[in-house]
Amino acid sequence: MDFRRPAAALFLSASLLAAAAPPPAREKGMYRPHQEDPVLKALEDENAAADKAAREATEAIVQREEEAARSRKENQPDFVADLSAIPRPKGPEDFAVRHWAFPPVAQYLTGTCWSFSTTSYMESEVKRLSGREVKLSEIWTVYWEYVEKARRYVETRGNSVFEEGSEAEAIPRIWKAYGVVPASAYPGVRREDGRHDHEPLLKELKAYLAYCKENNLWDEATVLSSVRTILDRTLGPPPATVEFEGKTYSPKEFLEQVLRLDPDAYVSFISTEAFPFYTRGELRVEDNWWHADTYVNLPLEEWYGLLLSAVKAGSTVCIGGDVSEPGYDGFQKVAVVPSFDIPSAFIAQDAREMRVVEGSTTDDHGIHLVGYTRLAGADWFLIKDSARAARKAPPEGWLFYRGDYVRLKMLSYMIHRDFAKEVLAKVRSEKK
Helix, strand or coil: CCCCCCHHHHHHHHHHHHHHCCCCCCCCCCCCCCCCCHHHHHHHHHHHHHHHHHHHHHHHHHHHHHHHHHHHHHHCCCCCCCCCCCCCCCCHHHCCEECCCCCCCCCCECCCHHHHHHHHHHHHHHHHHHCCCCCECHHHHHHHHHHHHHHHHHHCCCCCCCCCCCCCCHHHHHHHHHCCCECCCCCCCCCCCCCCECHHHHHHHHHHHHHHHHCCCCCHHHHHHHHHHHHHHHHCCCCCCEEECCEEECHHHHHHHHHCCCHHHEEEEECCCCCCCCCEECCCCCCCCCCCCCEEECCHHHHHHHHHHHHHCCCCEEEEECCCCCCEECCCCEECCCCCCCCHHHCCHHHHHHHHHHCCCCCCEEEEEEEEEEECCEEEEEEECCCHHHHCCCCCCEEEEEHHHHHHHEEEEEEEHHHHHHHHHHHHHHHC
C-alpha cells in the first residue's frame, strides 16, 4: 500500500474534519449588580464619616470665632471726645456765610466719596459762574474712572491700584476726556430703592483683572470691552447724548455749552514738607493712583489762609483728608481736635507732618465745604457729606468742622484758580 498522498488531498481531509467538528464555546459579556467588598466599604464609610465630622467641627469653630469677632467688634465702644461743653453751631442756619449747594446725596455702600463731593462742588461752581442749577451725575464719572483704572492696569501689567477710591482731580481729568451728563440722564443705579451698592461690582471687576494678570492677557481692547460689559450690567450703559431744555448734546457739548466749566481752571493745594513749598508735586496717597503731580504745595498757614479767604470771597471748597479721630463724631455732628490730642495753639507744620508720616492722618474721605462762621473765637466750616457718618443724627448729610481739625487733619482741597491768583503767581515765579 502506498502511504504517500498528495499534499492537496491531505489539506482537503483536514478541512473536512474541521468542518464536521462542533465550534468551540465563546464567552459573552453581561451586566450584573455591583457588589462592594463589605470590609473595604466599612473602612471607606468610617473615613467618610470622620472627614464629615472634621469638616463640620471646623465649620462650627470658624462660625463660632467669626460670630465672636463680630460680637466683639459690635460691642467695642468707640473712643470719642465728649464735646458737649464746647460752643458749636447747632445747624446750617447758624453759619454766617453759606453758599448754594444741592441738598446732600448719600453714596451708600460705595467708596466713591471723591465723586460725590467733587460733583457737588462743580454744581456749586455752575451756580456761581452762570446762575444755573443743574444736578449732575456722580456715577457717570465713577464709570469712566473705572475704565481708566483698567486701562492703566493693562498698561502696567497689573502694577496699578484698582480700588474704589480716587481724588478730586479725577473729575476735571475725566470730564475733559468724556464730558458729563445730568443725574437724570445717568443715575448709575439699577436697584429699585435707588441705593448704591458697589461691593459686588468691585469684587467682579477685581476678579476679572486678576484672571487677566494670572493668564497674561493684556489686549487693551478686549480687557476694556469686558470691563465695560460688567459696568453696563451693574451701573447701566452711559448715554452717548442727552436731552436738556429741548436740545440734544453730547456729554462734552453739555460740559462746554450748558455748564460752561473749564476743567483746567481748577487747582488742588496741599501742605507738606515732603517737597519744596510754592512748587507742584504729587499727593502721595493710594487714591492718587495715576500719580498726578499737579498739587500746589503751600506752608500750612498760607494753605489754611487761602482756603479761608476763598470761602469768604464766595467760593465753596472740595476738600479731603482724615476722618478717623476721636474728635470726629457723626452723633455730635462735629469734627474738632480735642485738647487731650494737641492744643490748638501747638498745631504747626511739623505736628501735621508727623501725623502723615506715622500714619494717623490718612486720606480717608472727600467732602464739600459750603459755609463758614466764627463762633467763640474759632473758625467753623459747614460740611456737606455723602457718607453715613453725616446721617447718624439730624440734620442728615451735614457736619460742622472746626478750624483746628482742618489745619491738622485735612490733606488737600480744590478751588478755582481765580481765588488763588497771588499764590499761583508765586509758584510760577519760582519755576522761571
